[in-house]
Amino acid sequence: MTLLPTLLAATGETPVLAQIITGVVVVLVMVHLILGGCAYSIMLERKLSAWMQDRVGPNRVGPMGLLQPIADGLKFLLKEEYAPKGVDKVLFTLAPTFIMVPAMLGFVVIPWAGVLDLSSLPFGLSEKLGWEGWQVRVIGADVNIGVVFMLATAALGVYGVALGGWASNSKFSFLGGLRAGAQMISYEIPMGLALLVVILMAGTVTPYGILEAQRESGWFLVQQPIAALLFYVCMLAESNRTPFDLAEAESELVGGYHTEYSSMRFAMWFLAEYFHMITGAAFFSLLFLGGFSVNPLPFGWDLPVEGGIGLILLQWGVMLGKVALLVAFAMAIRWTIPRFRFDQLMRLAWEGMIPLSLLVVMATAVSVYLGLQNWMWLGSIGCVIVVYLVLPFMPRSATANRRIAIVGSRFSPLRGEDALPPRPAVALSDAAIPDPAQGARSIH
Amino acid sequence: MPIPDRDIVDVSFKRLDRTESLFVLNVFKGLGTTLRHAFQNVGRNGSNKDTLWVVQYPEQKRDDRPVEEGGQYRPTFRGVHRLNRDEDGRVRCVACFMCATACPANCIHIVAEASPWDDREKYPKQFDIDELRCIYCGMCEEACPCDAIELTPHYEVTGLSRQELIFDKTKLLEVYDQTVGEKPM
Numbered sequence: 225m226t227l228l229p230t231l232l233a234a235t236g237e238t239p240v241l242a243q244i245i246t247g248v249v250v251v252l253v254m255v256h257l258i259l260g261g262c263a264y265s266i267m268l269e270r271k272l273s274a275w276m277q278d279r280v281g282p283n284r285v286g287p288m289g290l291l292q293p294i295a296d297g298l299k300f301l302l303k304e305e306y307a308p309k310g311v312d313k314v315l316f317t318l319a320p321t322f323i324m325v326p327a328m329l330g331f332v333v334i335p336w337a338g339v340l341d342l343s344s345l346p347f348g349l350s351e352k353l354g355w356e357g358w359q360v361r362v363i364g365a366d367v368n369i370g371v372v373f374m375l376a377t378a379a380l381g382v383y384g385v386a387l388g389g390w391a392s393n394s395k396f397s398f399l400g401g402l403r404a405g406a407q408m409i410s411y412e413i414p415m416g417l418a419l420l421v422v423i424l425m426a427g428t429v430t431p432y433g434i435l436e437a438q439r440e441s442g443w444f445l446v447q448q449p450i451a452a453l454l455f456y457v458c459m460l461a462e463s464n465r466t467p468f469d470l471a472e473a474e475s476e477l478v479g480g481y482h483t484e485y486s487s488m489r490f491a492m493w494f495l496a497e498y499f500h501m502i503t504g505a506a507f508f509s510l511l512f513l514g515g516f517s518v519n520p521l522p523f524g525w526d527l528p529v530e531g532g533i534g535l536i537l538l539q540w541g542v543m544l545g546k547v548a549l550l551v552a553f554a555m556a557i558r559w560t561i562p563r564f565r566f567d568q569l570m571r572l573a574w575e576g577m578i579p580l581s582l583l584v585v586m587a588t589a590v591s592v593y594l595g596l597q598n599w600m601w602l603g604s605i606g607c608v609i610v611v612y613l614v615l616p617f618m619p620r621s622a623t624a625n626r627r628i629a630i631v632g633s634r635f636s637p638l639r640g641e642d643a644l645p646p647r648p649a650v651a652l653s654d655a656a657i658p659d660p661a662q663g664a665r666s667i668h
Numbered sequence: 669m670p671i672p673d674r675d676i677v678d679v680s681f682k683r684l685d686r687t688e689s690l691f692v693l694n695v696f697k698g699l700g701t702t703l704r705h706a707f708q709n710v711g712r713n714g715s716n717k718d719t720l721w722v723v724q725y726p727e728q729k730r731d732d733r734p735v736e737e738g739g740q741y742r743p744t745f746r747g748v749h750r751l752n753r754d755e756d757g758r759v760r761c762v763a764c765f766m767c768a769t770a771c772p773a774n775c776i777h778i779v780a781e782a783s784p785w786d787d788r789e790k791y792p793k794q795f796d797i798d799e800l801r802c803i804y805c806g807m808c809e810e811a812c813p814c815d816a817i818e819l820t821p822h823y824e825v826t827g828l829s830r831q832e833l834i835f836d837k838t839k840l841l842e843v844y845d846q847t848v849g850e851k852p853m
Contacts, residue, residue, distance in 0.1 A: 275706040280714040280722050288713075453692065556706070560698040615686045626680040 239358070242342065246360040254331055254364070262498040263293035265551055272552065273559045303487040308393065311484065315391035320485070320492030323384025327499040329377040332364035334506045335431045337516055337539035344532030362536055363431065370429045371419060374507055378462055381500060382408040385464070385471055385481045388493070392484040400480025403566065404471035407461060410573035415458035417581035421451040422511045424588045425597050431510060438514040442522040445512040447600040450584050450607055452512040454577055459508060463500035466558040470566055505550035509543060516542045522598060575618070583607055745821040746804045749797050751840035752816050752853050759841060760816035763790040767808035767817050775801035776808060795837040799825050820847045
C-alpha cells in the first residue's frame with residue numbers, strides 16, 4: 225500500500241480509491257472518445273485535403289458524408305484478412321497492436337481537466353456515497369514520473385513499425401521499417417531535449433506540476449517558442465506524418481511497413497497513426513499550451529483549477545478544443561509540405577534541430593539558474609538571433625555537380641547568342657537533304 | 669575530349685538565404701496558400717464558382733447548366749444512338765453498311781434483306797449496336813448517306829446485363845420515338 229499513494233497521488237483527505245475510480249472512468253471515457261475521434265479525424269483529413277486541393281471530398285454517405293467513417297469501418301471488417309506467403313504469422317498479427325498499445329498508453333498521464341470537487345456530483349450522489357468534500361484529479365493516473373512515462377511510450381511506437389516491416393517478408397515493408405527506425409532514433413533526441421526544456425522550466429515532471437508552472441510563467445509556447453516548434457516537428461516525425469512519412473512513402477515503397485496488410489489489421493495501422501497524432505497533440509497542449517488554461521500570459525484571469533462538475537467539463541472542452549486544433553494543424557501541414565528526401569530528413573535532425581535544441585536547453589538552464597525563467601521569451605528571441613548570426617558559418621552540404629552537358633540538345637535552355645547552330649541534317653535516304661537556311665528544320 | 673564550357677549548363681538550385689534555410693516562415697507561407705483554398709471551399713459542398721463548382725451528379729446534371737459554365741451542349745452532344753424513321757414511319761436505313769464499315773469499335777452489326785418497299789433495294793432485317801463497345805465517336809452518323817443513324821444527347825445508358833445493352837432495331841427505333849421531340853431529324 226505504500227506504492228499506491230505515490231503512484232496515484234490523491235489530494236488532501238481523499239482516499240486513494242476515489243482517485244483510482246476517477247482514473248478508470250477518465251481512461252474509459254477518453255479511450256472510447258478518441259477511438260471514435262480517430263475515425264472522424266480520418267474523415268476530417270479527407271475533407272480538409274479535399275478543400276485544400278479544390279475538391280469536394282466524401283459527401284455521399286449520410287448527411288454531408290458524416291457516416292463515411294462507419295462505412296469505412298464496416299468495409300474493413302468485411303474484407304478478407306490476407307497474409308502473404310512467408311510472413312512471420314505471430315509477429316505479423318502482433319505488430320499492429322504493438323503500435324496501437326503505446327499510443328493508447330500515453331493517454332494515461334494526460335490531465336484532461338483540473339481538480340474535481342466530488343460534492344458537486346449531480347443527483348446527490350456524493351451524499352449517498354459519503355464522498356462529500358473529496359477532491360480528485362481528472363487524469364488517468366497522476367504518475368509522479370509523468371512526462372518521462374510519456375516519452376518512453378512514444379518511443380515504443382516504432383517497435384510496431386519495425387516489427388510490421390520485418391514480419392511482412394517484403395522488401396518494401398522492410399525498407400519502411402528500417403526508415404522508421406532510423407527516423408525515430410534521430411528525432412527522439414530533439415524531442416527529448418525540447419521536453420528537457422519544459423522540465424527545466426517547470427522544475428517537475430508531474431503533469432499537474434507542469435500545468436501549475438505554466439499558470440505562473442505563461443504558456444511555455446510563449447516562453448519557449450523554439451522548444452515548442454521543435455517538439456511539434458518531432459511529434460509529426462514520431463507519428464510518421466508528412467513531411468516525415470518516409471516509412472510509408474507510397475510513391476517509393478508502395479505502402480511502406482503496411483504494404484502487406486489488409487482488412488482490420490491495416491485499419492489498426494491506420495488508426496494507430498491517428499491515435500499517435502492525437503496523443504502527440506494532447507502532449508503538446510499539456511507541455512506548451514497550458515492544458516486547460518485559457519490565458520497564455522502570466523498575468524490576468526484564467527480558469528480556476530479546482531471546481532465543480534461544470535467547470536471540469538468546461539476545462540475538458542478547452543483541452544479537447546486545443547487537441548482538435550493541433551490535429552487539424554498537423555493535417556494542414558501534411559497537405560502543404562512535400563515529403564523530405566531521406567538525407568534531408570537526417571540533415572534536418574542532426575544538423576538543424578539537435579544543435580538548436582541544445583542551444584535552447586543551454587539558454588534555459590542558464591536563465592533558470594539565474595531565476596530568470598519568466599524572461600525566456602526574450603531568451604528565445606536571443607536564440608533566434610544567435611542562429612541568424614551563426615548560420616552562414618555552419619558547414620554546408622557538399623554541392624552536387626549540377627553542370628549538365630547539353631551538346632546540340634534541342635532542350636537546351638540556352639537562347640539567342642549562346643545557342644549552338646543546328647547540326648546539319650543527316651541523310652536518311654537518297655532524298656535531298658533539306659537546307660536549314662531555306663526554312664526547313666533539322667530533325668536533330 | 670573535354671566538353672567545351674559553352675556546351676554545359678548549370679542547373680543548380682537557388683541557394684537558400686538565412687531565413688529560408690530555417691524553413692519556418694516558408695512553411696507558414698505555404699500554409700497560407702492551402703488554407704486560403706480550404707476556407708474558400710469549406711462547407712460549400714463544391715458550389716464556389718471561383719474555385720470549384722462541382723456537378724453533384726445524380727441530383728444535378730450538366731444539362732441544367734449553361735454551356736459557358738460547363739453545361740452540356742445538346743445540339744452536338746454524342747450520346748445514345750437512334751434509328752430515324754422517314755415520313756411513312758418506316759426505318760430510313762437502307763442497309764448500305766457504311767456505318768458498320770466506318771465504326772472504329774466494330775460495334776454495329778447489320779443483317780440486310782431485300783426491301784419490301786419499291787424506293788430502295790435493301791433494308792436492315794437486323795440492326796444491332798453494342799452500346800458497351802461503342803466509343804461514341806459519331807463516325808456512323810457522319811458516314812450515313814441517308815441520315816438514318818444519329819446520336820442523341822442522352823448519356824445515361826444503363827442496364828443489368830451486357831446482353832441488355834446490345835440495342836436492336838426495335839430499341840433504336842424506340843429511342844427515335846422518344847427523342848424526336850427534342851431533337852428533330
